[in-house]
Amino acid sequence: MGKKWxxxxxxxxxxxxxxxxxxxxxxxxxxxxxxHWEKSFRELAVEAGVxxxxxxxxxxxxxxxxxxASMASGTFIGQEHVGALLADQMGLNPIPAIxxxxxxxSGGVAFRQAYLAVASGAYxxxxxxxxxxxxxxxxxxxxxxxxxxxDQEWELFYGATFPSIYAxxxxxxxxxxxxxxxxFAAVAVKNHYxxxxxxxxQYQKEITIEEVMNSGYIATPLxxxxxSPITDGAAVAILCASELAKKYSDLPIEILASxxxxxxxxLASRHCLTxxxxxxxxxxxxxxxxxxEPKNVDVVEVHDCFTNAEVMAIEDIGFFEKGKGAKATSDxxxxxxxxxxxxxxxGLKSCGHPVAATGIKQxxxxxxxxxxxxxxxxxxxxEIGMTHNVGGSGATAVIHLFxxxx
Amino acid sequence: MGKKWxxxxxxxxxxxxxxxxxxxxxxxxxxxxxxHWEKSFRELAVEAGVxxxxxxxxxxxxxxxxxxASMASGTFIGQEHVGALLADQMGLNPIPAIxxxxxxxSGGVAFRQAYLAVASGAYxxxxxxxxxxxxxxxxxxxxxxxxxxxDQEWELFYGATFPSIYAxxxxxxxxxxxxxxxxFAAVAVKNHYxxxxxxxxQYQKEITIEEVMNSGYIATPLxxxxxSPITDGAAVAILCASELAKKYSDLPIEILASxxxxxxxxLASRHCLTxxxxxxxxxxxxxxxxxxEPKNVDVVEVHDCFTNAEVMAIEDIGFFEKGKGAKATSDxxxxxxxxxxxxxxxGLKSCGHPVAATGIKQxxxxxxxxxxxxxxxxxxxxEIGMTHNVGGSGATAVIHLFxxxx
Numbered sequence: 001m002g003k004k005w006x007x008x009x010x011x012x013x014x015x016x017x018x019x020x021x022x023x024x025x026x027x028x029x030x031x032x033x034x035x036h037w038e039k040s041f042r043e044l045a046v047e048a049g050v051x052x053x054x055x056x057x058x059x060x061x062x063x064x065x066x067x068x069a070s071m072a073s074g075t076f077i078g079q080e081h082v083g084a085l086l087a088d089q090m091g092l093n094p095i096p097a098i099x100x101x102x103x104x105x106s107g108g109v110a111f112r113q114a115y116l117a118v119a120s121g122a123y124x125x126x127x128x129x130x131x132x133x134x135x136x137x138x139x140x141x142x143x144x145x146x147x148x149x150x151d152q153e154w155e156l157f158y159g160a161t162f163p164s165i166y167a168x169x170x171x172x173x174x175x176x177x178x179x180x181x182x183x184f185a186a187v188a189v190k191n192h193y194x195x196x197x198x199x200x201x202q203y204q205k206e207i208t209i210e211e212v213m214n215s216g217y218i219a220t221p222l223x224x225x226x227x228s229p230i231t232d233g234a235a236v237a238i239l240c241a242s243e244l245a246k247k248y249s250d251l252p253i254e255i256l257a258s259x260x261x262x263x264x265x266x267l268a269s270r271h272c273l274t275x276x277x278x279x280x281x282x283x284x285x286x287x288x289x290x291x292x293e294p295k296n297v298d299v300v301e302v303h304d305c306f307t308n309a310e311v312m313a314i315e316d317i318g319f320f321e322k323g324k325g326a327k328a329t330s331d332x333x334x335x336x337x338x339x340x341x342x343x344x345x346x347g348l349k350s351c352g353h354p355v356a357a358t359g360i361k362q363x364x365x366x367x368x369x370x371x372x373x374x375x376x377x378x379x380x381x382x383e384i385g386m387t388h389n390v391g392g393s394g395a396t397a398v399i400h401l402f403x404x405x406x
Numbered sequence: 407m408g409k410k411w412x413x414x415x416x417x418x419x420x421x422x423x424x425x426x427x428x429x430x431x432x433x434x435x436x437x438x439x440x441x442h443w444e445k446s447f448r449e450l451a452v453e454a455g456v457x458x459x460x461x462x463x464x465x466x467x468x469x470x471x472x473x474x475a476s477m478a479s480g481t482f483i484g485q486e487h488v489g490a491l492l493a494d495q496m497g498l499n500p501i502p503a504i505x506x507x508x509x510x511x512s513g514g515v516a517f518r519q520a521y522l523a524v525a526s527g528a529y530x531x532x533x534x535x536x537x538x539x540x541x542x543x544x545x546x547x548x549x550x551x552x553x554x555x556x557d558q559e560w561e562l563f564y565g566a567t568f569p570s571i572y573a574x575x576x577x578x579x580x581x582x583x584x585x586x587x588x589x590f591a592a593v594a595v596k597n598h599y600x601x602x603x604x605x606x607x608q609y610q611k612e613i614t615i616e617e618v619m620n621s622g623y624i625a626t627p628l629x630x631x632x633x634s635p636i637t638d639g640a641a642v643a644i645l646c647a648s649e650l651a652k653k654y655s656d657l658p659i660e661i662l663a664s665x666x667x668x669x670x671x672x673l674a675s676r677h678c679l680t681x682x683x684x685x686x687x688x689x690x691x692x693x694x695x696x697x698x699e700p701k702n703v704d705v706v707e708v709h710d711c712f713t714n715a716e717v718m719a720i721e722d723i724g725f726f727e728k729g730k731g732a733k734a735t736s737d738x739x740x741x742x743x744x745x746x747x748x749x750x751x752x753g754l755k756s757c758g759h760p761v762a763a764t765g766i767k768q769x770x771x772x773x774x775x776x777x778x779x780x781x782x783x784x785x786x787x788x789e790i791g792m793t794h795n796v797g798g799s800g801a802t803a804v805i806h807l808f809x810x811x812x
Binding site for chain 2: 013016019023024040042053066071072073074075077078079080081082083085087088092093096097098099100101102103109112113116117119121122145147149150151152153156254260261262263264265266269277278281358373391395396
């Protein structure tokens with residue numbers, strides 16, 4: 001690993017000193033994730049939007065700007081111009097509305113733009129929503145659309161869809177760290193355990209290591225139950241200047257840090273296949289902004305599009321040393337109320353992965369945990385929460401840190 | 407026209423007082439617009455990026471965040487995740503990169519997000535680029551992709567592509583204001599006159615009223631030469647905190663105002679077919695921010711996706727009374743160095759319309775005009791410039807005002 005790949009400088013550092021004012025989440029909600037053949041893209045978005053407004057205790061007229069996220073609405077449903085569509089459907093005209101896209105991190109980057117807009121003082125209250133309607137096309141069409149998250153010219157064009165890209169990383173991990181496929185399977189088992197306790201999850205069903213190991217190979221060594229599913233769903237969060245948050249919510253959740261980093265789209269250009277460099281940079285930056293360390297985090301939603309992605313994430317963020325995350329998961333260290341509670345919502349694996357909604361759904365889960373309302377999957381005394389959203393195979397990583405209000 | 411459709415309140419007003427600090431454009435450049443069968447999406451983006459960095463006198467390492475714009479890269483070239491792609495291709499990793507989309511206003515809204523990021527103090531120098539590669543698909547596929555800028559469920563699904571949507575507005579205008587098709591044709595003639603003087607324009611060729619009138623009907627009353635073309639191209643601008651701008655550029659161009667508004671996607675939901683309500687709101691807001699009036703503007707790039715769109719724009723912004731814009735154009739009031747110089751670049755009509763690049767290309771033209779470098783198409787003593795970028799049939803409008811540096 002040459003010096004040039006080390007984290008030497010961080011262009012995001014400018015952000016550390018910028019916070020004009022603090023920002024809180026005053027409401028967040030999402031639709032049931034799953035196959036919604038009876039609901040359209042816009043209906044899902046409006047459903048989540050209404051739930052979030054109610055959750056926040058605000059009305060549409062209070063919202064001053066809208067950040068929408070969708071990865072591939074053009075391919076999935078023939079609709080672009082999604083920001084204005086959502087403003088229109090939610091009755092929010094004429095406020096400025098914009099769509100943000102960063103593949104599977106679309107929700108996370110939209111959340112970050114919304115955060116910046118409020119932190120800067122430009123707006124007091126903004127809405128940010130992610131929505132994806134993926135089941136109106138065939139699985140083959142969906143796989144091709146999702147392939148657009150990687151490098152079209154150097155990966156997708158040659159047939160490299162996402163399971164195969166993550167499979168390369170999984171194989172290298174197994175080789176380098178003497179891990180077992182069963183360790184990856186443990187991620188799926190743990191996330192399905194949590195998802196079985198989340199009434200909005202796509203698959204509310206516990207599974208066993210044996211079931212994962214016996215599910216067919218999609219791209220060796222990844223099997224069907226190592227992969228997150230194709231899902232319809234929407235999620236919306238309402239952000240508010242912290243100084244005004246108490247006016248609307250008894251339990252505002254403060255945003256302590258917002259960090260984002262980029263890496264190459266193509267895996268072939270990376271120096272290392274067992275880490276996501278952008279996650280490492282964003283995590284370092286986020287902890288610096290919040291003046292916290294990994295050990296301070298009580299509950300985290302990480303981007304487990306494939307089981308090995310969760311293993312890399314918990315290492316790259318710093319919860320476990322590189323190479324130790326798979327074994328730690330097998331040993332139960334990431335289970336509910338264990339060393340660090342990872343993906344209590346069920347994660348992308350069990351809760352489902354409507355691409356652009358995922359980053360906002362992660363925020364919904366953390367807000368619910370920090371408010372103490374997660375019931376059967378509640379983490380005891382959760383005070384600090386984190387979200388980690390990845391675009392493609394790691395060309396974008398976005399991390400936010402949250403704190404329970406006083 | 408009922409009271410509820412009047413401009414009563416303006417949710418953007420919050421922005422007026424927010425400017426933490428001023429922001430300037432220190433460099434802007436675009437590729438030749440046209441059919442670039444020999445250049446890819448990413449090659450066009452990099453070409454514009456390198457030109458813009460050179461124009462700004464900065465290096466890649468000075469850029470702290472990247473805002474990319476593309477309307478329908480998923481449909482056109484199978485590539486999403488465009489923010490990270492551009493950061494990757496331009497060697498800007500690991501800075502945060504994001505794609506903004508608002509149909510044909512993608513460039514304008516990305517520019518506005520970049521402006522907000524610098525104004526807020528989050529970053530000192532950011533790049534914003536728009537790119538579209540439209541000629542790799544058939545005209546039918548392109549028309550369908552572009553239809554995603556309107557309401558997919560209520561317009562495109564029933565076969566309403568964009569020429570037909572603007573044709574409805576054109577027909578109503580002709581009826582209500584006793585205007586002639588020749589008046590719309592005068593827009594095309596004027597813009598081709600300007601485009602013939604722009605070495606980067608797609609069609610550097612003057613045309614006559616007769617040629618426009620004899621070109622075939624696409625959607626009555628709009629004829630082929632009333633329509634902007636399908637184009638490949640990219641444009642990039644570099645924004646910098648004004649207090650630091652002089653370090654890089656002898657001629658920084660200050661951004662005086664940034665305003666955006668939304669309207670319904672579907673034409674059927676509008677109260678009026680002869681105006682774009684979002685343009686009116688954004689214009690009012692922009693002039694308020696800058697403490698200027700329409701008469702102060704020396705040069706403006708408006709969104710002339712169809713000739714009647716330019717007529718509506720110059721009325722909605724306030725250069726002419728409603729219903730008087732068509733005749734004013736016929737009378738030459740919008741020609742180079744006339745009452746108000748409109749679309750000196752050639753506009754979308756003659757310069758070409760690579761969708762997401764257009765909003766940034768408009769900025770490039772205004773910067774060049776305010777720097778006094780537009781040569782054959784230079785507006786004398788241009789001091790105040792404006793850009794007006796529209797998404798779809800007006801569901802998004804973005805307006806920026808610029809001032810020549812001292």
